[in-house]
Amino acid sequence: MYVAGIDVGSVAAKAVVLELLPNGGSQIAGRAVLPTGWNTAEAGEFALNNACEAAAMARNDLRHVTATGYGRIALPFADKTVTEISCHARGAAHLFPRAGLVLDIGGQDSKVISLDIPREAEAGSLDAVRLDASGGTASLGALKSASKPGAVRDFLMNDKCAAGTGRFLQVLSGILNMPLDELGKAAATGKPVAISSMCAVFAETEIVGLLARSTPPQDIAAGVFRAIARRMCALARRIPMQGECVFTGGLATSPAFAAILSDELGLTVQVPHDPQTVGALGAALIAADLCAKKDRALNTQQ
């Protein structure tokens, strides 16, 4: 049996198809990442089709689709919508059972999510956590422990400007005419210049000024990476640090940025294999939870 999670963000549409195994566990059967473009609904449609294709299964065989991201309300085929906060938390906790903090930098916002670390994970019996796809009640207080993986305890998001988000980096990418991976390579070798403006629009002016003074592009790239990492750290420090720190979202695909972020935070961030699809994975896991819940309800009725 299959379920899917789909995460339509401002920059990319991501989909994950999950195969539910008879033993109650699940495995990723296929995934897809596509640019969102201007047509949110179409991007979601294509991403889901591609993920089904990658999973070598027919879309009709999907039992449940959960949608998340800014485009979640634009997808007519979604059975349920859940915010990206809950989905990133769920996805990250699945991949890293000891995760206590999730940092996500997306196209237009960045978020810090604090998770309840299940007792089982702290005690070390990780399999129990991985397999418990649904049970338990969400914990509210800091001192109560939850048995549900990825229960959100607290979260913060950037204010409504683009500072410290992927959008900020897109501006740089445009000015220097380098894609993200090249920017990363440049940033890794550069000596960071100070970028004082955190407004994406004013920073552009500042960068144009730096280029006019013949500042090497790699120094500017390093400076911008540093500035975004600092901004993220300032947000992260508002929430008590605990457990492992997982870094997700489009910016996490840059190892150079992850290294700078680790340096600024003073700890090593854990980057999943495919950091862009963690939200979609979380959505798929929530879809699986819902199916399990429905089945349990049916069983008790019979």
Added chain:
Amino acid sequence: MKCASFDRIITAFEKNALAVQEAKREGKKVVGQYCLYSPSEIAVAAGAIPVSLCGTRNDSIPAAEEMLPRALCPLIKSSFGFALKDSCPYLSAADVVVADTTCDGKKKMYELLAAYKPVFLLQLPQVQNDDALAYWRHQFELLIAYLEKEFGVSITEQKLRDAIKLMNRERMALKAVMDLAKRKPSPITGMELLEIGFKTSFFPDKEKGISMMLELADDLGKMADAGQTGVAASAPRILLTGVPVGMGSHKVVRLIEECGGSVVCLDNCSGYKKTRVMMDEQGDPLTEMARRYLDVPCAVMSPNPRRYEAIKELAADFAVDAVVDLTWQGCQTYAVESSSLKKFVQESLQLPFLQIETDYSETDTEQLKVRIEAFIEML
């Protein structure tokens, strides 16, 4: 939950600007007030009508930004914009505005407002102790002397005592409505609570307002007893604290309820805080008034212990599942206080806490929705 007595309040509000005009034609004086610290009792004792003034709508802000800094809080900008455009019927009708030195933005705005209306500025102390009480009581004496001169009346102790009794009854009536939401589930939505609290604050005839609110509380109570509900039983119960909210600046209340929450208590100056200014009807009226108004827990007070006490009490009385703290952009006192409040709510009350900073515009609706929806999912 809507009912005939609810609709009567809404209809009365629609004709309310006319009712104020009517009262003026009959020779009544009108005292406009922005803030809960302004003592309605003194206006009542002077034979005048105390009314709230407009300041909760976004459309008056562009005009205000021609004079005021853009980064100022929307409440101050909106209030001033109404004055500039002469678009608030209550401000137009007001013979005098009684204002208070609460935050820096407001007190400097009142200096500008004085060019359009006579403003009597009460110098509000920012600490709640006996020194401050004596000073604040003296401010009330100055206001009495000013109104006596302006309106050619004499404000006697007996008149103050009678005014306290009337305003206590009004507070009790409002409390009867707001306390409906203590029931589980609440028979009244947060938006309805807001609408009633907001609209009744403009009524010129206090007696009429009191009887309308008591009637509403009675009707909704009976409907709830009969099993009718206004809110889903499963909806998480939210205490909204922070800055004042009114019709036009209600988007966060609306979004919380659209996302599946139920706002059961509005702990702000437009809501439950009003009902907590109950006064002893026996003692020296001026001292009692000064004490009770000084006790209002606005973030301009330093320290501000009563806000925490109130939230603790309200969280228990209304059996809330979470606290949302609303801050207007540019409101420094509430913005700074939010971090201590968060610690208090999460650690001492063991309740989830969400701070929202926004303005009156609709530009960030989608971003706010993500935060609020995620918060509700977390509960």
